[in-house]
Amino acid sequence: MEGNVVLTARGISMTFPGVKALSNVDFTLRKGEIHALMGENGAGKSTLIKCLTGINDFESGEIHVDGISGPVKNHSTKDAQEVGISTVYQEVNLCPNLSVAENLFIGREPMTKLHTIDRRSYNKRSQKIMDELGIAVDVTQNLENYSLAIQQMVAIARAVDMECKVLILDEPTSSLDDEEVEKLFTLMRALRDKGVGIIFVTHFLEQVYAVCDRITVLRDGQLVGEYPIAELPRVKLVAAMMGKNLDDLAEIQKESIENVEQKELEISAKGLSHTGTIKPFDIDIHKGEVVGIAGLLGSGRSELARAIYGADKANTGTLKVDGKEVKINQPIDAMNLGMGMLPDDRKAEGIIADLSVRENIILALQAKRGMFKQLSRAKQEEIADRYIDLVRIKTPNPETMVKQLSGGNQQKVILARWLATNPDFLILDEPTRGIDIGTKSEIQKLIVELASQGKSILFISSEISEMLRTCNRMAIMRDGEKVGELDHDLTQENVMKAIAGGEKEA
Amino acid sequence: MNNKSVLTRIKNWNLLLPVVSLLLVMAVNIIHDAAIGANPLSFFMITLRQTTGNGTILYGRIIDILNRGSEVAILAIGMTLVVSSSAGTDISVGSVMSLCASFCCMLLAGYGVSSTTTLAVPLIVGILGGIFIGVLCGMFNGTLVAYFHIQPMVATLILFSAARAIGLLLCNDLIVYVRNEAFGFFGGYIGVIPTAFVIAALCIIVTSLFLKKTAMGMYIQSVGINPKASRIAGLNSKRMIFMTYTVCGLFAGIAGIVAASRITSADSNNIGLYFEMDAILSVALGGNSLGGGKFSLAGSIIGAYTIQAITTTLYALGVSSTQAPVFKAIIVILIVAIQAPPLRAFFKRRSAAKQVKGAAV
Numbered sequence: 001m002e003g004n005v006v007l008t009a010r011g012i013s014m015t016f017p018g019v020k021a022l023s024n025v026d027f028t029l030r031k032g033e034i035h036a037l038m039g040e041n042g043a044g045k046s047t048l049i050k051c052l053t054g055i056n057d058f059e060s061g062e063i064h065v066d067g068i069s070g071p072v073k074n075h076s077t078k079d080a081q082e083v084g085i086s087t088v089y090q091e092v093n094l095c096p097n098l099s100v101a102e103n104l105f106i107g108r109e110p111m112t113k114l115h116t117i118d119r120r121s122y123n124k125r126s127q128k129i130m131d132e133l134g135i136a137v138d139v140t141q142n143l144e145n146y147s148l149a150i151q152q153m154v155a156i157a158r159a160v161d162m163e164c165k166v167l168i169l170d171e172p173t174s175s176l177d178d179e180e181v182e183k184l185f186t187l188m189r190a191l192r193d194k195g196v197g198i199i200f201v202t203h204f205l206e207q208v209y210a211v212c213d214r215i216t217v218l219r220d221g222q223l224v225g226e227y228p229i230a231e232l233p234r235v236k237l238v239a240a241m242m243g244k245n246l247d248d249l250a251e252i253q254k255e256s257i258e259n260v261e262q263k264e265l266e267i268s269a270k271g272l273s274h275t276g277t278i279k280p281f282d283i284d285i286h287k288g289e290v291v292g293i294a295g296l297l298g299s300g301r302s303e304l305a306r307a308i309y310g311a312d313k314a315n316t317g318t319l320k321v322d323g324k325e326v327k328i329n330q331p332i333d334a335m336n337l338g339m340g341m342l343p344d345d346r347k348a349e350g351i352i353a354d355l356s357v358r359e360n361i362i363l364a365l366q367a368k369r370g371m372f373k374q375l376s377r378a379k380q381e382e383i384a385d386r387y388i389d390l391v392r393i394k395t396p397n398p399e400t401m402v403k404q405l406s407g408g409n410q411q412k413v414i415l416a417r418w419l420a421t422n423p424d425f426l427i428l429d430e431p432t433r434g435i436d437i438g439t440k441s442e443i444q445k446l447i448v449e450l451a452s453q454g455k456s457i458l459f460i461s462s463e464i465s466e467m468l469r470t471c472n473r474m475a476i477m478r479d480g481e482k483v484g485e486l487d488h489d490l491t492q493e494n495v496m497k498a499i500a501g502g503e504k505e506a
Numbered sequence: 507m508n509n510k511s512v513l514t515r516i517k518n519w520n521l522l523l524p525v526v527s528l529l530l531v532m533a534v535n536i537i538h539d540a541a542i543g544a545n546p547l548s549f550f551m552i553t554l555r556q557t558t559g560n561g562t563i564l565y566g567r568i569i570d571i572l573n574r575g576s577e578v579a580i581l582a583i584g585m586t587l588v589v590s591s592s593a594g595t596d597i598s599v600g601s602v603m604s605l606c607a608s609f610c611c612m613l614l615a616g617y618g619v620s621s622t623t624t625l626a627v628p629l630i631v632g633i634l635g636g637i638f639i640g641v642l643c644g645m646f647n648g649t650l651v652a653y654f655h656i657q658p659m660v661a662t663l664i665l666f667s668a669a670r671a672i673g674l675l676l677c678n679d680l681i682v683y684v685r686n687e688a689f690g691f692f693g694g695y696i697g698v699i700p701t702a703f704v705i706a707a708l709c710i711i712v713t714s715l716f717l718k719k720t721a722m723g724m725y726i727q728s729v730g731i732n733p734k735a736s737r738i739a740g741l742n743s744k745r746m747i748f749m750t751y752t753v754c755g756l757f758a759g760i761a762g763i764v765a766a767s768r769i770t771s772a773d774s775n776n777i778g779l780y781f782e783m784d785a786i787l788s789v790a791l792g793g794n795s796l797g798g799g800k801f802s803l804a805g806s807i808i809g810a811y812t813i814q815a816i817t818t819t820l821y822a823l824g825v826s827s828t829q830a831p832v833f834k835a836i837i838v839i840l841i842v843a844i845q846a847p848p849l850r851a852f853f854k855r856r857s858a859a860k861q862v863k864g865a866a867v
């Protein structure tokens with residue numbers, strides 16, 4: 001092993017039922033570098049990482065870690081941690097019902113002389129760790145009381161504190177806002193300077209160029225190549241990931257905004273609120289209109305949508321759908337009024353992991369029909385096949401369990417679930433989070449297309465640029481309150497200004 | 507489908523292990539019979555036998571298993587649904603059986619009467635009354651679990667301890683005997699076939715049809731796997747969980763009537779004793795995860811009859827009823843072990859290694 005190399009993987013292969021997830025992949029990580037692992041959904045990034053961390057048993061190949069003689073074969077994340085490989089995953093894998101401090105030290109609690117857990121010491125140490133990272137939390141509070149972003153940072157803090165040689169960050173930034181991302185980058189650079197090798201998996205190209213030294217690209221389970229960052233400009237990276245040149249996202253054309261004004265109202269909310277999450281807000285959405293909700297993470301973006309959909313039952317206010325005043329007590333009421341909602345937390349509120357792709361797709365449609373009017377098996381298969389084609393879900397077959405698909409494909413399954421119900425009003429909460437660019441542009445195109453069919457879309461995203469591309473109008477959220485709307489001069493700068501604060505807009 | 511060999515299809519059959527377990531128990535019988543010099547197939551022999559009364563009935567060890575295992579099989583249907591939807595178990599079913607039996611017999615005999623040959627109310631009133639109490643108990647459990655978010659084990663612990671005592675209260679602390687031929691029918695025979703088995707079969711068929719012809723099966727599994735996501739997708743998760751507990755109570759009621767009819771009395775202290783454990787075990791033996799989600803009703807039913815097969819086998823082997831539980835436990839450990847994921851993975855790896863070796867040669 002070379003002097004400065006901390007981890008090498010040679011010829012790693014791995015098969016899932018029906019899918020060759022990795023074939024003969026090499027990977028090298030050096031001391032003190034931030035190494036981006038890039039590839040589209042299903043390219044094998046997550047699988048490779050799970051091989052490194054012992055979650056997956058790879059079939060062939062060898063992994064070597066600096067300071068350990070002989071090949072390393074991890075059988076659990078604990079094994080991996082013992083050889084110095086720590087991981088923070090895309091979806092936070094901590095225990096929400098334990099305190100922040102307990103989460104930081106779970107499995108390695110400091111002990112008193114009596115062999116009981118030394119609570120005082122670990123609370124103190126935890127607070128120190130979090131303070132050093134500049135994360136404002138009370139470590140004695142349960143993790144579930146904090147936002148997804150904070151939970152993510154706790155996960156990173158935990159990994160960092162375990163004095164790892166290799167830190168793997170799998171989509172750590174997909175739920176962080178810009179400021180938090182910058183904080184994370186500062187931390188990553190500091191760790192790099194200390195000699196930690198960092199593997200960084202992300203879909204955000206800007207972030208790769210902002211912080212990484214080297215890039216390894218995977219495509220369809222195979223290694224495309226390893227490049228120093230200077231030798232791989234952005235266009236080439238995209239080309240390497242997709243295996244072709246990207247016809248730019250810019251080709252998506254917005255519906256002309258002028259038409260919308262004459263169209264009828266689909267949704268009209270007055271003074272809707274949900275205690276504790278969102279203050280009373282008004283919003284009008286016309287037929288064929290795409291309305292974006294912009295705001296920082298935790299500003300009430302999702303909560304606004306949830307109050308309309310009945311995911312959190314509105315406490316006050318009135319809601320008109322198609323001109324008629326309605327009462328929505330739970331999601332099924334909203335669905336019967338022609339609504340659908342793709343929630344932002346795919347794992348917790350989206351997929352039914354152990355059911356097949358087919359069942360996941362027809363679930364909402366079946367729920368709308370009611371328990372006693374079962375769709376025939378033939379009909380179910382027809383619908384599943386149609387949407388697998390339409391949104392291009394990569395799955396061995398419709399009977400594959402949805403949990404075996406990659407994250408982006410799972411997201412497409414949920415999208416298919418709602419398209420199958422043929423909704424008039426669709427709420428898409430972060431539909432492109434953790435999804436590769438190719439799919440992102442597909443989803444954006446789909447949004448514009450749905451709107452042109454006269455459907456109304458409420459689109460929530462952390463990426464302002466993608467909302468700019470698709471939205472006719474944007475609602476601006478700040479601190480659990482809708483503070484204004486922008487319907488002309490939609491530019492990145494204007495939206496940022498509006499989010500950042502100042503005067504209330506009309 | 508066609509290019510898959512029969513062997514692979516058998517290997518991937520989800521009922522493989524429950525069926526193998528059942529076959530193993532049968533094999534023990536065959537070996538034992540052969541060893542003592544009896545006809546090795548006597549386990550499978552079914553003969554017609556004169557009863558002391560009037561008719562003829564089917565007789566044999568298999569018939570005995572199908573007859574005696576029916577109550578647990580009926581309970582296992584409800585238990586399977588409860589486990590799937592709520593990732594918890596209903597430990598009150600045995601007690602609820604006893605309560606339903608007591609209420610039924612009290613109605614039939616009249617309050618305070620300890621023994622009767624004539625019915626105080628039409629038979630159907632007593633039967634439906636007993637089943638109705640079962641449904642009420644199920645609704646009570648369902649309310650606690652689904653709407654009050656009490657853990658299933660704790661919620662059903664209430665009726666586990668209370669139901670049997672309420673039954674005694676209803677029967678004025680007596681064992682109520684209903685020595686009536688019509689009432690004895692449910693624990694007796696239809697023609698030559700045990701009625702209990704026919705009732706169990708009907709329950710299984712009706713439930714299977716329901717699962718096949720409606721979306722209930724998918725709803726229950728979906729709620730069991732991810733209640734939050736199911737709600738967003740338009741399912742009423744709470745109502746589904748409530749419903750499965752209600753159905754479980756319904757089947758406990760039916761099982762209670764059968765058990766009471768067998769002994770033409772409501773013996774509060776003994777009816778359904780430890781049956782909840784057998785019902786839960788049936789679900790587990792059927793290869794179902796007690797963590798909820800995906801389920802196989804057929805697996806649970808096979809599990810239920812496997813338990814009875816073990817008991818019958820032990821008696822046939824001459825194990826006394828006081829020691830039987832020890833041997834039963836050993837057999838259960840073996841069956842559960844062969845289904846355990848680490849062992850299954852071990853066998854899979856071994857067969858894979860063999861294949862590689864074969865390919866190399």
